[in-house]
Structures are given as structure tokens and as C-alpha cells.
Amino acid sequence: MSISVSFQGEHGAFSEQAALSYFGPRAVTVPCAQFRDVFDAVRKRRVRFGIVPVENSLFGSIAQNYDLLLEYPLTIVGELKLRIRHCLLALPGVPLKKVRHVFSHPQALGQSDRFLRTLPGVQVHQFYDTAGAAKMLADEGRTDAAAVASLQAAAHYGLRVLRKGIETDRRNYTRFAVLSAEPRVPRRRPKTTLAFKTAHTPGSLAACLAAFAEQEIDLLKIESRPIVGSPWEYVFYVDIDSAPHRPRCAAALRGLRRHASFIKVLGSYEAGNVVH
Amino acid sequence: MSISVSFQGEHGAFSEQAALSYFGPRAVTVPCAQFRDVFDAVRKRRVRFGIVPVENSLFGSIAQNYDLLLEYPLTIVGELKLRIRHCLLALPGVPLKKVRHVFSHPQALGQSDRFLRTLPGVQVHQFYDTAGAAKMLADEGRTDAAAVASLQAAAHYGLRVLRKGIETDRRNYTRFAVLSAEPRVPRRRPKTTLAFKTAHTPGSLAACLAAFAEQEIDLLKIESRPIVGSPWEYVFYVDIDSAPHRPRCAAALRGLRRHASFIKVLGSYEAGNVVH
Numbered sequence: 001m002s003i004s005v006s007f008q009g010e011h012g013a014f015s016e017q018a019a020l021s022y023f024g025p026r027a028v029t030v031p032c033a034q035f036r037d038v039f040d041a042v043r044k045r046r047v048r049f050g051i052v053p054v055e056n057s058l059f060g061s062i063a064q065n066y067d068l069l070l071e072y073p074l075t076i077v078g079e080l081k082l083r084i085r086h087c088l089l090a091l092p093g094v095p096l097k098k099v100r101h102v103f104s105h106p107q108a109l110g111q112s113d114r115f116l117r118t119l120p121g122v123q124v125h126q127f128y129d130t131a132g133a134a135k136m137l138a139d140e141g142r143t144d145a146a147a148v149a150s151l152q153a154a155a156h157y158g159l160r161v162l163r164k165g166i167e168t169d170r171r172n173y174t175r176f177a178v179l180s181a182e183p184r185v186p187r188r189r190p191k192t193t194l195a196f197k198t199a200h201t202p203g204s205l206a207a208c209l210a211a212f213a214e215q216e217i218d219l220l221k222i223e224s225r226p227i228v229g230s231p232w233e234y235v236f237y238v239d240i241d242s243a244p245h246r247p248r249c250a251a252a253l254r255g256l257r258r259h260a261s262f263i264k265v266l267g268s269y270e271a272g273n274v275v276h
Numbered sequence: 277m278s279i280s281v282s283f284q285g286e287h288g289a290f291s292e293q294a295a296l297s298y299f300g301p302r303a304v305t306v307p308c309a310q311f312r313d314v315f316d317a318v319r320k321r322r323v324r325f326g327i328v329p330v331e332n333s334l335f336g337s338i339a340q341n342y343d344l345l346l347e348y349p350l351t352i353v354g355e356l357k358l359r360i361r362h363c364l365l366a367l368p369g370v371p372l373k374k375v376r377h378v379f380s381h382p383q384a385l386g387q388s389d390r391f392l393r394t395l396p397g398v399q400v401h402q403f404y405d406t407a408g409a410a411k412m413l414a415d416e417g418r419t420d421a422a423a424v425a426s427l428q429a430a431a432h433y434g435l436r437v438l439r440k441g442i443e444t445d446r447r448n449y450t451r452f453a454v455l456s457a458e459p460r461v462p463r464r465r466p467k468t469t470l471a472f473k474t475a476h477t478p479g480s481l482a483a484c485l486a487a488f489a490e491q492e493i494d495l496l497k498i499e500s501r502p503i504v505g506s507p508w509e510y511v512f513y514v515d516i517d518s519a520p521h522r523p524r525c526a527a528a529l530r531g532l533r534r535h536a537s538f539i540k541v542l543g544s545y546e547a548g549n550v551v552h
Contacts, residue, residue, distance in 0.1 A: 033386070034386050056339070057502070058339065058340055058343075059338065059339050059340055060336060060337045060338060060339025060340070060342070060499075060501070061336045061337065061339075061499075062335065062336060063332070063333075063334065063335050063336025063337070064334055064335055064336070066336070067334075105404065106404050106405065110309070110310050126404035126405065126408065127404055128381065128382050128402035128403055128404050129382065129402065132402065201494075202488065202489050202492045202493060202494050202495070203485075203486070203488075203489030203490075203492075205485055205495055205498070206482055206485035206486045206488075206489045207489075209479075209481055209482035209485060210479070210482045210486075212478065212479075212482075213478050213479030213482045213483075214479075216478045216479075217478060218477075218478050219478070219481055219500075221500050222481070222498060222499070222500045222512075223336075223337075223498070223499045223500065224495075224497050224498045224499065225336070226333070236498075
């Protein structure tokens with residue numbers, strides 16, 4: 001049976017690669033224009049799962065997706081860390097020495113800058129999207145150009161990989177959250193993402209975090225976000241290494257309730273592996 | 277006397293608008309390709325100041341600039357919150373009804389989607405950059421097209437503003453940090469950004485934050501970032517509403533030193549206003 005998964009971007013995007021890595025060959029990927037559309041597709045049961053980036057090792061958290069997690073009645077049921085590897089792609093039969101133009105998103109070009117400068121006489125052109133640049137090469141049948149994009153884009157648009165892993169900094173990972181309308185109880189290596197609000201008084205956050213420390217629950221990530229329209233209130237997004245079905249986590253959440261004005265568990269799931 | 281300021285992007289970028297808002301007409305803005313180039317220009321004294329985005333209300337923190345703050349011997353001496361207002365721009369003499377194509381960065385197009393859908397028969401095209409789209413209209417003299425970009429881009433490329441503030445969500449603000457090689461002591465409304473590392477044991481962060489709570493110093497922002505290459509260590513970026521020249525802040529930093537293995541003050545500055 002196939003598994004339908006919504007993602008943001010065009011076919012060949014890193015999010016699609018994450019969906020295929022997580023669900024394997026049974027995944028049927030459904031591209032969406034905006035992150036909100038990914039959430040809508042899951043909520044309206046047009047797809048069974050959604051997948052969205054929540055954090056990148058170079059660029060930080062994707063706040064918009066945390067805000068959507070707070071807004072939508074969906075839950076995180078899995079995570080995946082994908083190594084972002086840029087490749088130089090061209091139409092079949094186009095050798096590296098025939099490449100005169102390279103197209104890609106400015107970030108991908110910047111990350112591959114050191115390699116691109118080794119190509120003599122090549123002009124670099126900024127494009128709105130890595131997968132979009134790959135699509136353009138294929139649509140226009142360009143034999144003088146290459147794109148910097150994912151392996152997934154090569155597979156989707158029938159391009160050849162001229163060079164693999166051309167990024168200067170190899171420490172580029174994106175963490176993805178798998179979304180569902182139905183919660184799951186993680187069996188192994190449980191992790192929970194939750195949001196809470198505190199009064200904006202000195203020490204209120206320290207008191208909230210002490211609730212976890214008392215139960216020896218480890219904090220894996222923390223981030224504050226101002227609440228729009230409430231200048232003195234904050235929402236904190238926290239990842240912990242436990243899940244509410246475990247007694248210590250349940251006790252920590254009871255402790256947290258004494259200091260937080262609002263708590264929402266955004267999902268419990270098994271800690272994900274890194275996919276290279 | 278003029279004040280030289282480096283920023284990332286093309287002329288007309290929101291970062292350039294932030295520089296001009298902060299320094300006024302004496303600012304001489306110097307465009308840079310990458311964020312790192314902005315830092316380098318300040319360190320090598322090619323410019324007196326740099327300005328970089330550190331946080332956006334919709335998209336979250338720009339982790340790369342926090343990491344560069346940690347790496348470079350520079351300091352934050354000011355901040356500014358700029359309301360991101362998208363405008364529809366075209367060449368002088370081109371009325372709205374002649375516009376058949378709209379170019380911009382996908383995020384700006386997404387944020388202006390509701391307005392753009394009210395324009396009959398208009399095709400939307402993704403572009404790598406908002407200011408870049410404005411530049412292209414001017415360079416190619418296109419009389420059938422418009423760009424979604426900043427007021428600053430209109431001024432720089434000699435375009436007319438067909439519609440101002442076309443974004444659906446008005447709560448789009450970017451916070452910028454002003455960088456210098458020389459620290460300053462803020463006179464009023466002091467704010468300090470600092471980075472610290474703790475041992476990755478349950479409760480270590482709670483203990484660090486208690487050091488501020490004991491001195492009744494308020495936490496304005498907190499964020500954890502994994503340290504690349506040290507899987508169990510984290511760096512925390514924190515904003516507090518005080519500065520080290522004040523006795524309570526100095527005491528809090530002494531308290532913090534008992535629990536943190538590393539502390540770097542990234543800058544003390546006067547809390548910035550919102551520029552609309």
C-alpha cells in the first residue's frame with residue numbers, strides 16, 4: 001500500500017528527498033506551494049503524512065513551521081536529519097568542460113562557491129530554487145549549463161550528476177518533522193517537542209526548566225519566540241529526551257504546569273537518525 | 277562625515293534599508309555577497325560598521341549570523357527592528373493595468389499572494405531576490421512587468437511604487453544587529469547579547485538561568501545551538517535587559533561562570549525601536 005506525504009517545494013526538493021528517505025519506496029509525494037499547504041493537506045486528510053523542515057545546522061530553526069505546529073491540530077510522529085549535499089547536474093551527454101553557465105539558489109551557490117571557482121570561464125546565475133534550476137535545464141534542453149541541486153532533483157528531471165558533494169562546509173544538515181493527525185507512542189529512544197508560555201517575570205523560565213531537571217530529563221533544544229500581539233509574553237519551544245507515557249516525564253509536565261500558563265505537546269516520536 | 281556600513285545583498289535590499297534607517301543620510305552602504313563578507317569588511321576596517329539580520333518574526337533566528345558573532349572579534353553596538361513592507365514596483369509610466377508579469381523572491385510572492393490574486397491575468401515568476409527582481413526590470417526596461425520589493429529598491433533603481441504594503445501578514449519584522457570592532461557602553465535601555473556553553477547534564481541550563489533570576493535580570497530571548505563536532509555540547513544565545521557595567525549584571529555573570537564552561541559577551545547596546 002502506498003503512503004501519501006505532502007512536502008513544500010517542487011519535485012526534487014530536499015524535503016521530497018527527506019520524505020522518500022523516511023518512508024521508502026512506498027511514499028507518494030505531493031508537492032505544495034507553501035508550508036501552510038503541507039499542514040492543510042494533512043489536516044483535511046488529503047494525505048496521510050506531511051514532512052516539513054524545522055531546523056538547519058547552518059541557518060537555524062524554521063520558526064514558521066513551529067508556529068504552524070502550535071496552530072494546527074497535528075502532531076509530530078517522527079523526525080529525520082538529512083545531510084544537505086549539493087551536486088552539479090547537467091543533461092545527459094553534457095560533459096563538465098562544456099558547462100558555461102551554472103544556475104541555482106543563492107545559498108546553494110554560496111555553499112558551493114569554492115568548487116565553482118575551479119571551473120574556468122563559467123558564469124554563475126542566481127535562481128529561485130535548487131530544484132527549479134534543475135527543472136529549467138530539463139525543460140529548456142540546455143546543453144551549455146548545469147544546476148546545483150540535490151541527487152533527488154537529478155533523478156526526477158533525468159539529469160546526470162557531474163560532481164557529487166560540491167559544498168564547502170560538510171556540516172550542513174536539515175532536521176525534518178513528520179506530521180500526522182494521529183499521535184503515536186514512541187517505542188524506543190523517545191523524544192518530545194512541546195510549547196509552553198510563562199509569565200514574563202525574571203526567573204519564570206528557570207522555574208519551568210527546573211521541573212525537567214528535578215526529574216533528570218534532559219533538554220535537547222530550547223528556543224523562545226515572542227507572541228505576536230502580546231509584547232511581554234513568550235512561547236518557548238523545547239525538545240526533551242522522554243515522552244509523557246513515562247512516569248518521570250508525566251511528573252515533569254505536572255511540575256511545569258505550576259509555572260506555565262499554557263502547555264501544548266507538539267508530538268512524541270522516536271529520535272531520528274542522520275541520513276547521508 | 278560619512279559612515280561606511282557593509283550589508284549583505286544587492287542595493288535595495290531590506291538590509292540596506294535598515295542601514296539607512298539606523299545611520300541616516302550620512303550612511304554609505306557597501307553591498308556584500310555573503311554574511312561572512314559583511315563581518316570581514318568590519319574586521320579588516322574597510323568599513324566602520326556592518327549590519328546583519330539576526331531574527332525575523334515569521335522565519336526565526338538567522339543562526340548563521342549568531343555563529344559568525346561567536347567566531348569574529350566584533351561586537352554588537354546597536355539594534356533595529358524593521359517592518360518588512362512589500363511594494364509592487366514598475367518602471368515610471370507603467371500603470372497597474374499594463375502589468376502582465378510579476379517577479380520576486382518566492383517568500384515575498386507568498387507573503388503578497390492575496391493581493392497578487394486580485395490582479396487579473398497576471399503571471400507570477402519566482403526570482404532569486406526581491407531587490408534583484410527590481411534591478412532586472414530597470415536593466416531590461418520592461419514595460420509589461422512589476423516586481424515585489426522594498427521602497428528602498430524603488431528609490432535605488434528608479435522605479436515607481438504602484439502599491440505599498442501589499443503583504444497579507446503585517447506582523448513581518450526583521451531585527452538587525454549593528455556590528456563594530458569597538459565596543460560601546462549603552463547609556464539608556466541597555467540590552468546585552470551573550471553566548472555560553474554548559475555541560476550537557478540535566479539541570480545545567482536551569483542553573484545558568486537561575487544566575488540571572490537571582491539578580492532579577494530579565495531574559496528577552498534564548499536559543500540553543502548544537503556545537504558542530506561536539507554532539508553533547510550546546511551553545512546558548514541569550515538576550516538580557518541589562519549590561520555588564522551595571523552591578524547586578526556583573527554579579528549575574530559571576531554566577532553564570534560557576535555553571536558555564538565558556539561565556540562570550542557578543543555586545544551591549546541600547547534596545548532598538550521598531551521602524552515602520
